[in-house]
Amino acid sequence: xxxxxxxxxxxxxxxxxxxxxxxxxxxxxxxxxxxxxxxxxxxxxxxxxxxxxxxxxxxxxxxxxxxxxxxxxxxxxxxxxxxxxxxxxxxxxxxxxxxxxxxxxxxxxxxxxxxxxxxxxxxxxxxxxxxxxxxxxxxxxxxxxxxxxxxxxxxxxxxxxxxxxxxxxxxxxxxxxxxxxxxxxxxxxxxxxxxxxxxxxxxxxxxxxxxxxxxxxxxxxxxxxxxxxxxxxxxxxxxxxxxxxxxxxxxxxxxxxxxxxxxxxxxxxxxxxxxxxxxxxxxxxxxxxxxxxxxxxxxxxxxxxxxxxxxxxxxxxxxxxxxxxxxxxxxxxxxxxxxxxxxxxxxxxxxxxxxxxxxxxxxxxxxx
Numbered sequence: 001x002x003x004x005x006x007x008x009x010x011x012x013x014x015x016x017x018x019x020x021x022x023x024x025x026x027x028x029x030x031x032x033x034x035x036x037x038x039x040x041x042x043x044x045x046x047x048x049x050x051x052x053x054x055x056x057x058x059x060x061x062x063x064x065x066x067x068x069x070x071x072x073x074x075x076x077x078x079x080x081x082x083x084x085x086x087x088x089x090x091x092x093x094x095x096x097x098x099x100x101x102x103x104x105x106x107x108x109x110x111x112x113x114x115x116x117x118x119x120x121x122x123x124x125x126x127x128x129x130x131x132x133x134x135x136x137x138x139x140x141x142x143x144x145x146x147x148x149x150x151x152x153x154x155x156x157x158x159x160x161x162x163x164x165x166x167x168x169x170x171x172x173x174x175x176x177x178x179x180x181x182x183x184x185x186x187x188x189x190x191x192x193x194x195x196x197x198x199x200x201x202x203x204x205x206x207x208x209x210x211x212x213x214x215x216x217x218x219x220x221x222x223x224x225x226x227x228x229x230x231x232x233x234x235x236x237x238x239x240x241x242x243x244x245x246x247x248x249x250x251x252x253x254x255x256x257x258x259x260x261x262x263x264x265x266x267x268x269x270x271x272x273x274x275x276x277x278x279x280x281x282x283x284x285x286x287x288x289x290x291x292x293x294x295x296x297x298x299x300x301x302x303x304x305x306x307x308x309x310x311x312x313x314x315x316x317x318x319x320x321x322x323x324x325x326x327x328x329x330x331x332x333x334x335x336x337x338x339x340x341x342x343x344x345x346x347x348x349x350x351x352x353x354x355x356x357x358x359x360x361x362x363x364x365x366x367x368x
Contacts, residue, residue: 016075133251
């Protein structure tokens, strides 16, 4: 079967190019195993390095090309030494989120055998949850890249916590549908609304809409947690949770905390999905100090590529993309189980190239 899609590729800064190249190699082999050709790749220049060289953070027409693609694949954006005059980071990806309404930030958190686990309880080996972070509103609504803050000289700065009904309804429906899908695939299929409804009117509104949407999904088990209690539960018993849905800033913090339980940011994949396109990237930074040194762990980016293929399966109706996702995910699982994946990030002896070669071999030999 021949399936073609168009992916906008933004390698960005630091190790972005290293990990994107790795993921594309693995993705191509997984697709070939299921009879698919590699999507067309449209590489777009963007990032802090590009800003330093050209004075703009994304090439002319780059935002438009990204929006026309079936998906956007991003490596990493930002360099510590290159900032705007006000000290904020170069962040064209935040503008892409806003422009294309990428409201559903998908952050899987999964424990792999023989990968670092910070919790001693034996149940920690079964951690397998997904955090859905609203990605366009909340406290990020006035992120510096959008220019929406109210700045009163040196006297005060006001940021806005924005929750709207249209976006929040879509977010909750996305989360409920994901819980249904995970239940069909043998997971718990439970959905937890994480908020601070006892303090903020905006968060009470967030929960109110959750309750309204809940009536459309009567088979999905639901629960509620205040965000501070949720942080505690992620340390005490994260294996009891399956899908979490929350506001932007809360999700930003909780997803990093959860990633730390299963190996750190080198395993933190991410998808940001809207009505017309999705952006997929590792949740880690650009790590310019190890760029090009064969030290970066590409697994977060490879797992993000798997998320992207699963998204393309739904978007195009081609189940073979989802089959390729399964090949990649099973290859990562097998690699850790067999001690064949030993990232330097975890104290092992394998850099970017060795991990890539190992996963390519596992995918090549997988049952299609």
